[in-house]
Amino acid sequence: MKRRGHWKTALLLGIVLLFSVVMSACSGKNNESGGTPAPGSESAGTPGASASAPPSEEKHDPVTLRLITWNNTYQELYDKFHAKYPWITVEADLIGGADDNGIVEKTAALEAAGTPADLTWLMDFTPYLKGGLLEDLKPYMDQDENMKNVKLPEGFFESMEIGGKRFAIPFVDVPMWILVNKDLLDKYGLEMPSNDWTYDDFRSMAKAATDPAAGEYGLTNDPIFAGHFATAMAVANGSAPNLAYMNADLTQSVLNSPAVLADVKWMQELMTKDGSLPGNKKAAELGDSVSKFITGKTLFGIGYDAVLESLSKEAKFEWDVLPFPKGKVKQSTYHIYGPIAMLAGSKHKDAAYKWISFQFEMEAQKWKIDHGANASVISDELNAYIDQSPLWKGKNKSAVILTKDMGSIAPGPTIPAFSEYMWWQPWVSEVILDGKDPNSVIPLVEAWNKKTLQLRSEAAK
Incomplete structure (x- = not known):
């Protein structure tokens, strides 16, 4: 009897063990197919379970x-971007100046050498579109989930589109301010103006x-006074609809109009009548003391990103900023949108687009604030960051915020032959400073107006 009972016990244990193995196998299959792990099993969180191990990078x-x-x-x-994407390094290939022809030549030379560039700054689409050198960024951006959640000024990207294709995006928004030497304010018994000061205030204080x-x-004696x-x-006086003296639809310059020429003459009188602007002849005699x-x-001077950093580190006097003054119609300042494009010949387009998309992340936006540019992204967090930025500590922060949304954006890439028209700056400089x-x-403007219309017509064919 004892032996028969032992046999029954062994048989029962065998059935239980077999059932356990089957259930364990079924449970494993359920886990592989996404099923819920059995409570208490390794795949439900027991240390050492393979299912909970992090995926390999x-x-x-x-x-x-x-x-x-x-x-x-x-x-x-570039280093911040590399920290996020350790396998991507950005290497700046410098050219001598802001010259689209030089960039096109450089692009062609690199492609001929089998080492094509990936990205480029530019001013005017014209020389690039002829050779099909630019990649359409719109398909990349339409698939970028991060960009879909970014709030930007109306028309921010559309300002760089032609025929439904987006050949560049604004890499940076560089505003300009009036720099104020507060030590000289005190010396001459002048008070810091309010942010809504006028051009008459500006002129009388300078004098x-x-x-x-x-x-x-x-x-x-900065050429930027004569240029930007x-x-x-x-624009502030209503003499020109757009910056660079362009008309409403950006097809013609109105620099040759009586209203604009009257504004230019007003600026010239700062030198010829008031003497507050030294002019090039006097500046040549006095050197850096009046040119910097x-x-x-x-x-007063003109402030923008490249100037502000050195000023904050090296100035031996107290300085601050003001927005450009109010004109007869509105208050407007000058903004430079630095266009960046992806080159069609790039062998690393996905990586190149990552650099473009990175520009609109908080880290990059805050870095630009710290270096004197605007945040392009509309965000309460970024507005609040101006208070934290070391660059603006103790400065007129309300002017910085005001300037962010005030004024006009410099036109450019979509206007045929705009890089040639940029010579309006020395045209006007010779009037104001010489x-x-x-x-x-007038004849210079008329010749350019004719050329840009001709190029526009040819591009439409």
């Missing part, structure tokens, strides 16, 4: 992106702070 081949640019101040941002015997002048400041004034705001010898007859610009 995706491996990438190293990529070096070649960016053709005329600016070498972005290495820190009051001019004392040639002391080598001090109201205005820095003068065209912003034309950082010397502390001028009351005393040349304002009417001397």
Whole structure:
């Protein structure tokens, strides 16, 4: 009897063990197919379970992106991008100046050598579109989930589209401010103006702070006063619909109109009548003391990203910023949108697009604020960050925020032959800083207007 009972017990244990194995196998199959793990099993969280092990990191081949640019101040941002994408390195390929022809030549040379560039800064689409050198960014951006959640100013990307194709995007938004030497304000008994000051305020203060015997002048002899400041004034006065003296639909320059020429003459009188603007002849005699705001010898200068960093580190006097003054119609400042494009010949387009998309992430946006540019992305967090940025500590932060949304954006890439028209700056500079007859610009403007219309017509065929 004992032996028969032992046999029954062994048989029962065998059945139980077999049932356990079957159930365990079924449970394993359920886990593989996404089923819920059995409570208490290793795949439900027991240490050492293979199902809970993190996936192995995706491996990438190293990529070096070649960016053709005329600016070498972005290495820190390249490094931040590399920290996020360790397999991608951005290498700046510098050219001598902001010259689209030079970039096109460089692009062609690199492609011929079998080492094509991936990205480029540009000013005018015209020379690139002829050779089919630019990649349409719109398909990439339409599939970018991160970009779908970014809020940007109306028309931000559309300003760089032609025929439904987006050949570039604004890499950076560089605003301009009036720099104020607060030590000279005190010396000449002047008060810091409010942010809604006028061009008449600007002129009277500059004249009051001019004392040639002391080598001090109201205005820095900066060509930007003749270039960017003068065209912003034309917009503020209602003399021109757009910056760069362009008309409403960006097809013609109105620099040759009586209203604009009157504004240019007003600027010229800062030198010829008031003496607050030294002019090129006097500046040649006095040197850097009146040609650079950082010397502390001028009351007002022009501030933008490339100037502000050195000023914050090296100035020996107290300085601050103001928005450009109010004109007869509105208050407007000058913004530069730096276009960046992906080259069609790039062998690393996915990596190149990552660099483009990275520009609109918080880390990159805050870096740009810290270096004197605007945040392009509309965000309460970024507006609040201005208070935290070391660059703006103790400064007129309300002017910084006001300028962000105030004024006009410099037109450019979509206008045929715009890079040639950029010569309006020396045209106007010769009038304001050298005393040349304002009417001397008229034939130059008329010739360019004719050329840009002709190129526009040819492109439409």
